[in-house]
Amino acid sequence: MLENLKAVSVDDSEVNLFFIEAMAAKLGLSVVSFSDPLEALTYVRENDVDLIFVDYMMPNIDGITFIKEARKVHSDAPIVMITAVSDDNDVKMEALESGATEFLSKPVNGAEFTVRVKNLGALRSSQLLLANKALLLQEEVSKATEDIRQREYETLNVIGKTAEFKDPETGHHIQRVAHYCKIISSSIGASEEFQSIIFHSAPLHDLGKVGIADSILLKPGKLTDEEFDVMKSHTTIGYEILLNTKSPFLETGANIALTHHERFNGTGYPNGLTRENIPLEGRIVAIADVFDALTTRRPYKDPWPFQKALDLLESEKGKHFDPKLVDHFFKNLGSIQQIYDDLSDR
Template sequence: MDLLLLDDDETNLIIYKSIAQRTGQDLAIVCETDPLAAMARCERAMPDMIVLDYLMPGMDGLEFITRIRRRPEGHDIPLVMITAAGERSTRHKALECGATDFLAKPVDATEMRVRLNNLLALRRSHLRQIDWNHRLAQEVEAATRMISTREHELIIRLTKAAEFRDPETGGHILRMANYSHLIAQRLGLPADACNLILRAAPMHDVGKLGVPDAILLKPGRLTPDEFQVMKSHAAMGFSILGGSDSDLIRLGAEIALTHHEKMDGTGYPNGLTGDTIPLAGRIVAVADVFDALTSERPYKRAWTVEQAQQFLREGCGTHFDPTCVAAFLKAWDEVEMIRARFADEEPLPSCDLLQTLS
């Protein structure tokens, strides 16, 4: 441990150093006669303990303590001031500045040795506690990160399972998730909320796991009865994901249930209107519809970007939230980058999806 002794009288420093060496502690002792030089030393590397005189040229003990306590690394180190026996008012001021303890002149060697021993033991215990807290925080962070990664991987694999039954591609999942993230950012949502939407958006169609292949993969237009079955995937997605303690899965459930709702109440499954549709559902509705329109499927040709943009504009206030559409269209350069980065190719493995959406 590092001990700084500060006194403008070199004879006092020799005495204090001799006493400190008899504490039995493993100490690296530094002596300073100039408080300005001592302060510069502390600014470079804060010692574990400081013993200082009150009256010194250039800077008295009160100012020295005040400046040390202002530094983050100096707010909790032991500071022992040496004062004349009758200077009660000085001691009171020193306590207000942050002094830990006092020694009266002339210094009693036994008293000083015992006080230093006690304060150094407390300092060592404090440092051990800080180290333990730091290591514990690291372990908790690592465990939380592992749980989050496993949770995310499970979600991606569930999403992939739905994808295998649906003619949509891995590129669609990545594009619509990144579009959703982009819209959330442009709406000014906090970074954590934006990242949560990025990771939850791929779960929007998990409920298609419960839709029969004859309907899900039908190349032509669905009959009214078939469309009713297809629409059930929103509620089924919520049923699969609902009731979780995970913020991510809860948001995925909300998105699965509400991304087909429309602002005018003509959407499904619950006919919600306007702001009663959760914001995440309104965001994903824009991202999902735009990418679905501009992607080729076995049952349809891709629309042009211009056609899809016009569809979004025409649907403002009826189908789509106008603020979400505006945020999406104003970020068009970034939309184009997402389209280029995640163009439809071979399906991505689950591990690549996980990495891309992290």
Template sequence: MNVLIVDDDQTNLIIMAAVVRRVDDAEPITYSNPLEAARWLDANEPDLILLDQMMPDMDGLALLQRIRQNKRLDTVPVVIVTADTSAETRIRALDEGCSDFLTKPIIIPEVQARLRNLLALRQSRALLRDRAALLAEEVQRVTAALQRQGEELVLRLSCAAEYRDPETGAHLERMSRYSRLIAEAAGYDADFCNDLLKAAPMHDIGKIGIPDLILLKPGRLSEAELPIMRQHAVIGHRILADSDVPLLRMAAEIALSHHEKFDGSGYPNRLSGAAIPVTGRIVAVADVFDALTSTRPYKRSWSLEAARAYIEQNRGTHFDPVFVDAFLSRWDKVCEIHHAHLDDHLTDLHPMDF
């Protein structure tokens, strides 16, 4: 352990260095010039500092004050070595962050005992600091593992839903990427945008609870069938809600709210405006745009321009204007995502009523 000794008297430096060497595992570093010692401290961190009080250019208390202003050194014990035994000097030194005092002329056994105690305390604090760092690292590791498990669970549930849903995996890929793109363009942070990318594919997980006669019907649903189909939002929320995994909680929110409309005419709760969760408002734009540009059992796909026009026309009614504008501001990237993740089957690009 390194012990910095600062004293303008060379004899005192030699004596204190010899005393330090008698302490197990301690190595002295000496400076007779306090300004040079201060510069050394700017780049180094000793385990203990011994400062003479009466020195030219910068006295011990001034150097102590400079040491305590350096956050890197704020836990290093500092001992003032002084012949001044006045209460005023000691109180001022304690106020500045002094750890202990040694009175001149020094008593070598006393100095050795104090050095051992202070270095042992320094070592204990270092061990606690390292242990705290290890615990923080372990917490980070466990948190990351839970995050990966949550992401895997979301992926597996999304795959399970695909087996019952006529929508393709490419749809999930595109709409989740559109969702992240919108969030990025709207200024949300990277963590939120990436979580949205992973949670958005769960938006229609509730369709696993819809009867096949309705879910797989190759045509438009009847007035009696529509309310049953719309229950998928509530079913999806029930499947995902109340999880300890943040990603699943976001997915539950999306499942319940992505069919709400900005003007309050959506379902299942007829929410409007800011009452609709941000995630639901973002995914609504992404999901409808991709649904329009995809072939379904009941419709042909629209062209990208026709789908864009639909989104613009429904700005402020179906969709939040903020997220429509964000979506359209990245139009080149939207087209890139669409073409990079095409469905396995060919699509007819003639627009039809959605």
């Protein structure tokens, strides 16, 4: 039990230090000794310590001051004050208030030393065991939390693929949109939490297309006005599917589903929102979704060249898109190009 503990002994008397070391060695306790309390304090501040023996009367700083300083870094390690003023109750009270655990009187009795140190060793071992159990429990809770989070991500991914299942030509669309959104949100300095939420929620933007008839969704030609009105309803369908949930991912996904076709100048749908009245996540997804739709093959069009799509974004700043967000998109074209190439459907 004591073999695994580390002790420090502080006394300006070399004889007293040697005596403590000798008695501790019989118990298998390792002791580092210091005759200078300031050197001892530096050591205690920089190292793990399980047990401290400290004299009361020392040069530079006394034992009580030493205990106060030691307690700032070792809140629960047992500290034994060794003093020749055993009858001075005021000293004992001050020492206890400063954090002393036990007292030993000079000259130290070997039998008493053995009993007290064994008891304190058992106390310290129990403290370390509880600390290790607490750490293990914390690790288990963290692992369980991470497992739950990963399962939530998997569920979000499956839900996001639902719309793509109806339109197989969209390929890696939702993955690219998610990455583009994270790039933009990172560039504007959004929090890590927001970046994570939009990355996992953006794929839900077209979930409402599950409620659109294939004859409209997959029509190779231009939609009639009536058909386009039906197509526009995918925003509200997706919103209603995701509405009234406690998950921040699904809640954000609902906002994205509803607002990713709104336009900065108010000409979008379904509610004709303008500027900052459109949620930030909706404004970000609008850019990512349109850019990806332009650069990929759809039933009604061939893919646009990369640069032509960029020109469209530039020309629509302040009209379709939030101009500041478009600037951040262009600011990160290297990363955008990488996603475009790595997740290409071509």
